Structure formats: C-alpha cells, structure tokens
Amino acid sequence: MLQKLFKFNGGVKPATNKAASTRDPIKPVPMPRQLVVPLHQHVGGTPHPLVEAGEQVLKGQRIGAADGNVSSAIHAPTSGRVLAIEPRVMAHSSGLSSLSVVIEPDGEDRWIDTAPMPWRSMSPDEIRDELRDAGIVGLGGAVFPSHLKLKPGNEGTHTLVINGAECEPFITCDDLLMRERGDQIVRGALIMQAMLKAQRVLVGIEDNKPEAIAQMQAAVQRNGTTSMQVIAIPTRYPAGGAKQLIRVLTGIEVPHGRRSTDYGVQCFNTGTAYAIADAVEKGRPLISRIVTVAGNVERPGNYEVLFGTPMDHLAALAGIKADTDRFIMGGPMMGFRMPAYDVPVVKATNCVLVGSEALFPAPAPEMACIRCGECARACPADLQPFELYWHSRAKNFGKAQEYHLFDCIECGCCAYVCPSHIPLVDYYRFAKSEVWARERQKDAADVARERFEFRNERIEREKREKAEKLAAKTAASRAAASSAPGAEQGEAAPAAASTAADDSKKALIAAAMARAKAQRDAADQAAAPVATPPASAPDSAPATTAPAPQDRSI
Amino acid sequence: MLSALLVMAALAVVIGGALGYAAVRFRVEGDPLVDKIDAILPQTQCGQCGFPGCKPYATAIAGGEAEINQCPPGGEEGIRKLADLLGREFKPLNAENGVEKPKSVAVIDENTCIGCTLCIQACPVDAIAGAAKQMHTVVDPLCTGCELCIAPCPVDCITMEPVGETVDTWKWHYPVIPIKTAA
Numbered sequence: 239m240l241q242k243l244f245k246f247n248g249g250v251k252p253a254t255n256k257a258a259s260t261r262d263p264i265k266p267v268p269m270p271r272q273l274v275v276p277l278h279q280h281v282g283g284t285p286h287p288l289v290e291a292g293e294q295v296l297k298g299q300r301i302g303a304a305d306g307n308v309s310s311a312i313h314a315p316t317s318g319r320v321l322a323i324e325p326r327v328m329a330h331s332s333g334l335s336s337l338s339v340v341i342e343p344d345g346e347d348r349w350i351d352t353a354p355m356p357w358r359s360m361s362p363d364e365i366r367d368e369l370r371d372a373g374i375v376g377l378g379g380a381v382f383p384s385h386l387k388l389k390p391g392n393e394g395t396h397t398l399v400i401n402g403a404e405c406e407p408f409i410t411c412d413d414l415l416m417r418e419r420g421d422q423i424v425r426g427a428l429i430m431q432a433m434l435k436a437q438r439v440l441v442g443i444e445d446n447k448p449e450a451i452a453q454m455q456a457a458v459q460r461n462g463t464t465s466m467q468v469i470a471i472p473t474r475y476p477a478g479g480a481k482q483l484i485r486v487l488t489g490i491e492v493p494h495g496r497r498s499t500d501y502g503v504q505c506f507n508t509g510t511a512y513a514i515a516d517a518v519e520k521g522r523p524l525i526s527r528i529v530t531v532a533g534n535v536e537r538p539g540n541y542e543v544l545f546g547t548p549m550d551h552l553a554a555l556a557g558i559k560a561d562t563d564r565f566i567m568g569g570p571m572m573g574f575r576m577p578a579y580d581v582p583v584v585k586a587t588n589c590v591l592v593g594s595e596a597l598f599p600a601p602a603p604e605m606a607c608i609r610c611g612e613c614a615r616a617c618p619a620d621l622q623p624f625e626l627y628w629h630s631r632a633k634n635f636g637k638a639q640e641y642h643l644f645d646c647i648e649c650g651c652c653a654y655v656c657p658s659h660i661p662l663v664d665y666y667r668f669a670k671s672e673v674w675a676r677e678r679q680k681d682a683a684d685v686a687r688e689r690f691e692f693r694n695e696r697i698e699r700e701k702r703e704k705a706e707k708l709a710a711k712t713a714a715s716r717a718a719a720s721s722a723p724g725a726e727q728g729e730a731a732p733a734a735a736s737t738a739a740d741d742s743k744k745a746l747i748a749a750a751m752a753r754a755k756a757q758r759d760a761a762d763q764a765a766a767p768v769a770t771p772p773a774s775a776p777d778s779a780p781a782t783t784a785p786a787p788q789d790r791s792i
Numbered sequence: 793m794l795s796a797l798l799v800m801a802a803l804a805v806v807i808g809g810a811l812g813y814a815a816v817r818f819r820v821e822g823d824p825l826v827d828k829i830d831a832i833l834p835q836t837q838c839g840q841c842g843f844p845g846c847k848p849y850a851t852a853i854a855g856g857e858a859e860i861n862q863c864p865p866g867g868e869e870g871i872r873k874l875a876d877l878l879g880r881e882f883k884p885l886n887a888e889n890g891v892e893k894p895k896s897v898a899v900i901d902e903n904t905c906i907g908c909t910l911c912i913q914a915c916p917v918d919a920i921a922g923a924a925k926q927m928h929t930v931v932d933p934l935c936t937g938c939e940l941c942i943a944p945c946p947v948d949c950i951t952m953e954p955v956g957e958t959v960d961t962w963k964w965h966y967p968v969i970p971i972k973t974a975a
C-alpha cells in the first residue's frame with residue numbers, strides 16, 4: 239500500500255543520539271524507599287486527595303479524584319502506607335512545591351481488585367468517565383486528559399493518528415514500547431477508533447526506527463485489522479508535533495485558532511494508546527510509564543517507572559557520570575531543567591536527560607538579531623519568530639499575539655538555527671506567561687467589578703424597599719389613626735421608632751413622631767397603656783444579608 | 793447676492809437637520825471614556841484613591857477632577873496605561889494614597905472571630921461569608937485585597953496574607969544575559 243506523504247515547512251535535523259538507549263529492552267526499576275505522587279500531573283483542575291496520612295493503600299487505588307471534567311484521577315503506584323499529604327517540590331522549572339501524596343511501599347505490590355471494562359456494551363460517556371477515573375492523560379508530553387479528546391468532532395472524525403514519530407533527540411521510550419508491546423498499542427488504538435467512529439487509523443513513525451515500524455506492522459497483521467496503517471515518515475524534527483504529523487500523514491493543514499478535530503482528525507501518542515488498552519482490558523489505571531534515561535550516564539536505557547519515583551533513584555540505575563550537573567525532563571530541544579535531583583517522575587516525564595557542562599555547554603552569549611530570517615525558514619508552525627522576538631523583548635504582548643504567539647509550539651527550531659544565539663523560546667515562554675497572568679488579572683477584575691456593582695445595586699434596592707415599606711406603613715397607620723384615633727398605638731409606636739432610623743424621610747419622621755406623641759398622650763390620658771414594645775426592636779426593617787451591629791455582643 | 797444667501801441658508805438648514813438627527817439617532821449613553829478608564833483600574837474597590845470605588849475614580853479622572861496617580865493597587869503599570877489612554881504625562885504614584893504592595897488576601901483568624909458581621913458589611917465585593925454570631929470566613933478567590941475589612945473588626949482578627957506563587961501562576965522570567973565576572 240502506498241501512502242502519499244506531505245511535508246511541513248521548516249524543521250531542523252539535530253543529531254538524534256538515540257542508538258545508545260535502544261540497545262537493551264525495557265527494564266524494571268527496583269522499588270524506591272518512598273514514592274512522592276504529586277496530585278497535579280496534568281492539564282486542568284488539581285485532583286483533591288481521597289486518602290489521609292497513615293492510611294494503607296493498595297496498588298492502583300484512587301488517591302486523588304478528578305476535579306471537574308477537565309481533570310484526571312491520580313492513583314497509588316504501589317501498595318503501602320500514606321506517610322503524608324504535603325507540598326513537595328514538583329518536576330517543574332519553577333522549583334515550586336505542590337500537594338503530593340507520599341507513600342511508603344510495603345513491598346507487597348498488591349493490586350486492588352481489577353476487572354476488565356465491558357466497553358462494548360457501555361455508552362461513550364460511561365467509557366470517558368471510566369478513563370478519567372483511570373487517570374489516562376496524553377503521554378506525549380502535553381498531559382491533556384484523554385477522555386476529553388475521545389469524542390467525535392462536530393463533522394465526525396475520519397482519521398485517528400497514532401503518534402509514534404518521537405522526533406526529539408535522545409528520547410526512545412515510544413520506540414521501545416512499539417518494539418516490545420506493539421500488540422497492546424494496536425488494541426488500544428482500535429478502542430479509540432471505535433470511540434471516535436473513525437474510518438482509519440494511521441500510525442506515523444519516523445524512518446529512523448526501522449525495528450519499531452516492523453514490529454508495529456507485524457502487530458497490525460496479527461490483529462487482522464484492515465483499517466490501520468503503519469507509515470514511515472521522514473526523520474525531521476519536529477515531525478512528532480501533532481499539527482506537523484497530521485500535515486505529513488493527511489496533508490491537512492490545521493489553521494490558526496482551529497483544532498484538528500474540526501477537520502476530522504484526532505491524534506494520540508502510542509503510550510496513551512497502550513495505557514487505554516491497560517485501563518479497558520485489565521481495569522488497571524495509569525500508574526507507570528516508560529521513561530528514557532540518557533545523556534551523561536554509563537548505560538542509557540529505558541525503564542518502566544512508577545509515578546512518584548525520584549529521578550535520582552531512576553538515573554542511578556543507568557550509572558550517573560561524575561560531572562553531572564543537571565537533570566532535564568524531556569529532550570534537549572524542548573526539555574525543562576529540573577530544580578532538584580530527587581523530583582518525582584510524573585505522567586509528563588518521557589525522558590530524564592542527565593546533563594553536564596561537557597555534554598550541553600552553556601550557550602554562547604546572546605548577540606543582536608541580524609535579521610537573517612533563518613528562524614522563519616526553520617519554524618514548523620509558519621510563524622515569524624523574529625517578529626515575535628522583538629515584540630516579546632519589548633514586552634509588547636498585544637503585538638506578539640497579533641503575530642500568533644500562541645501558535646508557537648516551543649519546539650526550539652528557531653533558537654537552534656539562530657546565528658546570534660538568541661534564546662528565542664525563552665522570550666516566547668516569558669511573553670506567554672505574562673499574557674496568561676494578565677488574562678487572569680483581567681478575569682479577576684471583571685468578577686470584582688460585577689460583584690461591586692451588584693452589591694451597590696443591592697444596597698440601593700434594600701434602601702428603596704425599606705423606604706417603600708415605611709411609606710406604606712405610615713400611610714396605613716395614618717389611615718388607621720384618622721379612622722380610629724387611639725386604638726392602634728401599639729402599631730404606630732414601632733413605626734415611629736424605625737422611621738427615626740431613616741435619614742431621607744426626615745419630614746415624614748417628624749410628622750410621624752408628632753403623631754405618635756399625640757397618640758401616646760391620648761393613650762396615657764385614656765390610661766390604657768397597651769403593651770408598648772421597646773423602641774430598639776423595630777420589626778419593620780427588611781431583612782438584610784448583614785444583621786445589625788448590635789448583634790455582636792456575644 | 794440673494795441666491796448666494798439662499799444657498800448658504802439652505803445648506804445651513806440641511807446640515808443642521810442632519811446634525812440634529814445624528815445627535816438623536818447616534819446618541820451615546822454614558823461616557824465611553826469612563827468605561828475605558830474603569831477597564832484599566834484593578835477593581836480592588838479599596839477607596840485608597842479617595843473615591844468610593846473604581847468606577848467613581850474613573851468618572852473623576854474622566855471629568856478632570858482627579859489625577860491619574862492615585863491608585864496604589866494599579867501601580868506604576870496602571871498609571872502608564874492611564875497616561876497612554878488619556879495622553880497625559882506619566883507621574884509617579886502619589887504617596888498620600890498609599891504604596892504598591894504585592895497582591896494579598898484577607899484571612900480571618902477563626903479562633904478570634906466573634907461573628908459581628910462588621911467585616912461583611914465593609915467588604916465591597918461580598919467576599920466574606922458568615923452570619924451574626926457565626927464564624928466568618930473570606931472566600932479568597934473573590935477577595936481583592938482592599939483591606940477595608942481590617943479597620944472595622946473589633947477584635948483585630950483579620951490579617952492580610954500575600955498570595956504566594958503556585959505552579960499554575962508561576963511566570964517565566966524575562967531572559968537576561970548573565971554577565972560573567974572578569975577573570
């Protein structure tokens with residue numbers, strides 16, 4: 239079968255450095271002393287903890303419940319005891335802490351009761367809820383909750399793309415997964431195909447992974463499905479970007495501000511397909527993933543790692559060389575430098591790249607932009623990186639957005655080719671986070687404005703209602719007083735007392751007070767003091783949300 | 793001579809009529825400038841500017857009754873934006889109105905609170921929940937950090953806590969070129 243392939247613009251060809259870590263099969267990791275499982279490992283709401291310190295948990299037990307629909311659950315990676323639920327340093331460039339569940343393994347590694355999901359008889363919504371509660375998120379690096387993507391687009395979805403391109407240098411976790419566990423990837427992809435009602439599945443793999451391509455083709459053949467095709471694509475960074483891979487495989491160019499689903503294409507990582515098959519066929523939630531350990535180590539390789547495993551525990555298995563000075567999560571192009579060596583492996587960790595000054599020398603000093611335009615030629619998103627750079631540098635964020643700052647996928651091609659060594663992506667990240675901060679501020683200001691205006695309106699309304707009530711009451715009492723003078727003093731006295739509280743009705747008050755006085759005198763003369771209620775308890779005041787201050791003497 | 797006068801008079805009538813019609817037809821309700829200024833102000837509703845809220849301050853600026861440098865929560869950036877919008881000179885923040893502080897939220901010490909509701913009445917954005925003789929608490933996503941609740945509290949149980957950075961609100965720093973120390 240011949241498949242016509244397309245090209246995306248730009249891209250670069252850095253040294254792949256993949257051979258060293260693909261020599262050995264995927265290896266297990268001995269249980270660390272402690273697992274630190276951050277609750278917030280994905281895009282969306284932070285799950286709220288379901289366990290308490292001191293509690294025993296089983297492997298696969300849900301310890302964090304999804305917060306709303308745009309979120310995902312978190313599970314205990316092994317059986318053991320919860321030591322604490324406390325902020326721990328995250329695998330994040332900021333070095334900030336986030337709430338984590340610290341588990342001390344008991345060594346038994348005992349699973350909860352799991353059962354396969356009868357997914358063929360379940361409604362799509364039920365399957366999506368199950369996947370959310372199984373903690374399935376995109377394992378390509380974006381960690382977007384997968385259940386949200388497993389919905390056919392408005393116009394239907396015709397093509398499901400399985401992303402096995404793995405274009406970033408050093409990283410080989412998807413490669414090894416495809417070589418060793420192709421059958422389960424195929425089964426996972428078929429489940430997703432059924433959920434999306436897609437006609438075909440295209441598995442895109444870069445042609446520098448011949449074993450993976452052969453294994454996946456064999457797996458498709460063994461499965462017997464005819465709607466799935468394994469396609470070798472030219473090796474060119476960043477062919478593994480979702481929009482770039484879709485372009486190469488289908489020729490569809492997803493324009494600015496749209497999603498591929500609008501054009502009937504949905505894209506998932508191979509690791510995600512594998513995890514979905516695990517969740518559906520075995521009822522096992524996502525608690526581990528394949529992680530590449532590469533860079534400045536003796537024996538680069540791939541490991542099946544439980545989430546929460548400290549990175550130094552993992553990297554030690556590969557033999558960290560002495561001159562190591564940093565851990566990078568991800569690859570050399572898009573990875574993030576970790577704030578500490580013992581940060582936990584999370585769902586987004588596809589690679590722990592061990593770095594040293596010799597392997598990744600500090601970049602040459604930044605020089606002035608000479609407007610050569612190399613960055614624009616290299617940009618796979620068809621942006622104008624130099625324009626973005628100038629506007630970001632000048633903190634002219636509105637202008638940067640006009641040049642589609644948010645279409646930048648931070649692949650690093652522009653910085654890679656820049657002859658002036660400008661850290662372009664750093665500028666874009668800075669500009670993006672400033673824009674987000676401003677948007678948050680603006681949203682907060684809008685809410686505050688709305689609430690302030692509503693409060694003012696409410697106070698006005700209460701004042702008005704009070705005045706109306708009083709006016710009605712005075713009118714009524716006046717009518718009563720004129721029809722039967724002296725008979726209604728019990729009613730008139732409190733009315734007079736509460737009118738005294740209202741400044742705007744001074745004239746009315748004076749009149750009412752005079753009347754009340756006259757009535758009281760009349761009553762006194764008649765010697766019939768019918769229970770005169772105390773003036774401090776006006777019953778005519780409308781209920782306000784804030785009770786009167788005299789209530790505070792507790 | 794007469795025809796010229798007639799032409800001019802007729803023109804005046806026609807143009808006058810058109811203008812009069814436009815004034816009625818395209819009448820703008822409210823002052824759009826006030827809304828533009830209000831959109832720049834931080835909506836803290838703290839009253840540090842000397843006006844009872846951001847909208848009244850915006851109205852005063854638009855009316856030329858107030859300077860643009862009276863809003864401490866808006867800070868220097870806010871003043872620059874106002875200066876840009878209004879074509880006025882930038883002025884540093886007026887120290888009489890207060891100083892720029894990091895964003896904070898009010899926190900009620902639950903052990904000391906006596907449930908007097910005074911803070912609830914003071915809060916300009918209804919961000920405090922509670923009832924008479926019940927413990928009060930601040931709904932912190934809604935708190936603007938205006939500090940108006942601190943003064944009325946008879947037992948001084950409200951403190952301002954700075955809002956820390958979280959992984960979600962963390963910002964990338966402006967790329968700076970490290971200067972190497974001379975060897």
